Amino acid sequence: MPGLNEVFHDVRCDTPVAYMRWTGIWDMQDLYENMVDYLRMKKYKFHEKIYKHKHPSPFGVERQYVWEAERKFEDYLQFIINIYFHTYDAHDIEVVMPDGTKKIYTKGRLWIEFKGFLVYDWEKRWEETKFFKSLRSFYNKYVIKKKMEGIWWDLLWYREIHKLVAIVKERLKMESMGYEHRYWTGVHR
C-alpha cells in the first residue's frame, strides 16, 4: 500500500518493465551502436553506469551493463530510461555473410530489461517548504493530471521505450519484431 507521503507528494511515475531474453548469435557492436544512436537522436544523455566483466567460465564470458538515459523534456518534467543488459556464456564466433565476407559475432545468452520513469519537478524548485510541496501536489493532481495520465506517460512508454525495444528486436531479428504502437502518440513525432 502506498504511504500517505507518496500519495500526496509523488513526483515520480514508473512504467512497467519490458523483459527480453535471447539465445543465439548476435552482433554486439551493432546492437550497442544502434541503441546508443537512437537515444542520442532522441536527445538523451546516455550514461553507462556499470560495466562488469566477470571471470570467464568454460562456457564463455558473463557481462553486465547498467545504462541510464535521461532527458530533460520540459522545465518540470524529465524522462529517465533504465536499461539492464546481461550476457551469459558469450563468446566470439566468426560468421560468413551471404556475400562471403567474414565477421565476428557473439554467441551466447542475453537478458535485457527496459524500464523508465517520469520525474516531475526535477529541479526540486517546489520542495523547500511544506507549502510549496502542497502547491506542487495541487498542481499535479488538478492542473496537469490529464497530461500526466494520458500524454507524458504514454510518450515515455510507447514512443521512447517501445521504440527502443523495437530496435533491439529488429537488430536481433526476433520473430516478435514489429512496433504496433508507433503512431500511438502522434504521427509526426
Next chain:
Amino acid sequence: MSDVRIIVDHMKLEYIGLFDLNGLFKMIEAWLKERGMEKRTDQNQELTTPTGKFIEWTIAPWKKISDYNRIFFKIRMLVYDFKKVEAVKDDKKVKLGHGRVLMYFDAYLEHDYEHRWDFVPMLVFFRTMFDKFIYKTYTERFEQQLTYDIHYLYNLVETYFNMYKQYRPVSEVPHFALGSVPT
C-alpha cells in the same frame, strides 16, 4: 490492496502446423491497440535449440474502464520447435514458420485500482458491500464485456491458424506439381 478477480481462467489453444508467427504477434497487438488497451510485455524470449526455436511471449495488457475498475488480460504464448519452411498456396511459394503453439488466455477484473478504499478495514468492508450489492449490475456488465473480448480474441487467433490449413509445405507437394510453382 486492490481486489482482483479472475473472470476467464486459463483458456487454452493448441496448434501444430504452418503459420506466420510475426503476423500472429502483429495481429494480437493490433487488436489490443484497436481496443485501446495499454501494452505490457512480461516476457519475450527466443531461444535457439537444436530442434528449432523456442519462443515464450507473455503480455499483460490493461485498460482502465472507469476510475474504479480496470480490466487486464494475460496472454501467454509458447512456441516449440519453430522452423522456417517453404510452403505452397495457389501455386505460389511463400516462406512460413512451422511449429507447435500453445496459448493461454486469462482475463481479470480489478476493483479499486487506485487503492482509495483500502487504507482501513472499514473502507475495505464498504468496498466489498458496494461491489457485491450496489454496483452489482455494473460489475456483471464489465465481467460480461471482458469475457466477450477474450473470446473474441481467442476466435480471432483460431481463425488465423485455420487460414494456414490451406498451405502445404514444399516437402509434401509432389514433384510434378512443383514444376508449375514460380520460385
